[in-house]
Amino acid sequence: MEIDSIDIFCQVIDNYGDVGVAYRLAREFKRVYPNKKLRFVINQIEELNLIRKSENIEVILYKDISKIENSADLIIESFGCEIPKEYMDKALKKSKLIINLEYFSAEKWVDDFHLQESFLGGNLKKNFFIPGLSEKSGGILLDNEFLERKKKVEANKEYYLEKFGIKEKYDLIGSVFSYEKNFDSLIEELKKLDKKVILLILSEKTQKNFIKYFDNGNNYDKIKFVKLPFFTYDKYEELLALCDFNLVRGEDSFVRALLLGKPFLWHIYPQDENTHIKKLESFLEKYCSNNKELKQTFINYNINKDDFSYFFKNFKEIEKYNKNYANYLIKNCNLMEKLINFIENIGGKN
Numbered sequence: 001m002e003i004d005s006i007d008i009f010c011q012v013i014d015n016y017g018d019v020g021v022a023y024r025l026a027r028e029f030k031r032v033y034p035n036k037k038l039r040f041v042i043n044q045i046e047e048l049n050l051i052r053k054s055e056n057i058e059v060i061l062y063k064d065i066s067k068i069e070n071s072a073d074l075i076i077e078s079f080g081c082e083i084p085k086e087y088m089d090k091a092l093k094k095s096k097l098i099i100n101l102e103y104f105s106a107e108k109w110v111d112d113f114h115l116q117e118s119f120l121g122g123n124l125k126k127n128f129f130i131p132g133l134s135e136k137s138g139g140i141l142l143d144n145e146f147l148e149r150k151k152k153v154e155a156n157k158e159y160y161l162e163k164f165g166i167k168e169k170y171d172l173i174g175s176v177f178s179y180e181k182n183f184d185s186l187i188e189e190l191k192k193l194d195k196k197v198i199l200l201i202l203s204e205k206t207q208k209n210f211i212k213y214f215d216n217g218n219n220y221d222k223i224k225f226v227k228l229p230f231f232t233y234d235k236y237e238e239l240l241a242l243c244d245f246n247l248v249r250g251e252d253s254f255v256r257a258l259l260l261g262k263p264f265l266w267h268i269y270p271q272d273e274n275t276h277i278k279k280l281e282s283f284l285e286k287y288c289s290n291n292k293e294l295k296q297t298f299i300n301y302n303i304n305k306d307d308f309s310y311f312f313k314n315f316k317e318i319e320k321y322n323k324n325y326a327n328y329l330i331k332n333c334n335l336m337e338k339l340i341n342f343i344e345n346i347g348g349k350n
Contacts, residue, residue: 006036019051042059042061042062044061053232100128114136134333149234173197189308190223249269284298294310
């Protein structure tokens with residue numbers, strides 16, 4: 001399919017996750033198609049302003065949708081967001097394809113449902129693009145900038161340690177980015193290691209979990225707790241690459257942690273009726289199906305029955321395994337490659 005223009009729609013709901021993924025996708029489209037018209041349409045600007053840099057990407061607010069005279073050839077509907085009727089009326093007449101970019105899922109149904117289509121009227125159709133961890137799924141968003149950033153940090157560790165103000169020598173450097181939970185078990189396990197550790201605590205929500213440790217730092221002379229300010233995601237990725245292990249939350253941070261090949265734990269977004277645990281178990285079946293202890297460590301981390309003993313006792317083995325798994329994902333599950341291939345070679349066929 002020949003396309004000359006792309007509109008990416010995103011609605012911010014309650015955090016930076018959705019806009020982070022959608023804007024990362026916009027940057028990748030700009031890299032692949034530098035001469036095509038690209039617009040990023042969003043319902044509120046504050047979250048985007050905190051993460052974007054100075055890329056030449058036109059940003060339009062939903063309230064200004066009437067300023068768009070013609071819909072784009074290709075429309076990306078991120079995470080089932082609502083596209084205003086005023087725009088859709090134009091799209092039904094002139095646009096070629098809508099891609100509904102869904103949330104990541106490792107569940108079995110993804111392979112069958114990925115790329116399913118529905119016709120919207122006229123010549124316009126919609127295809128569902130579902131990120132996942134199998135070769136038949138949509139893959140994961142693997143941008144070139146991230147891989148280059150990863151290499152730079154690994155090759156210049158001392159420079160990046162200084163950049164983040166880490167001047168002392170530590171045996172372990174870890175980052176923590178989570179929803180509400182208790183971290184007493186983590187601290188107790190780190191104390192048992194009898195190593196010099198620094199924990200870099202990100203986001204106000206996460207930092208609230210560590211208030212008593214910030215206030216009583218002298219009781220943990222081998223464990224240092226550092227509150228960090230809000231980072232743009234490129235700087236956050238540098239931090240993840242610098243750390244020895246990462247405790248992450250949500251989808252975008254989880255994917256970065258996976259691709260780094262370092263030991264990590266994922267705090268999945270909590271949902272009613274433990275739906276999130278079912279999603280977590282589906283991921284674990286693909287990620288470490290033969291490692292019951294590691295699977296249970298992830299599950300315990302998400303049901304507040306934390307036990308970090310296996311994680312730290314088998315740290316090197318987990319690191320080796322994760323590096324191999326990251327290489328598999330990089331080789332076989334590149335979302336952008338799959339998406340461009342679909343648009344150029346399949347998307348236009350009826």
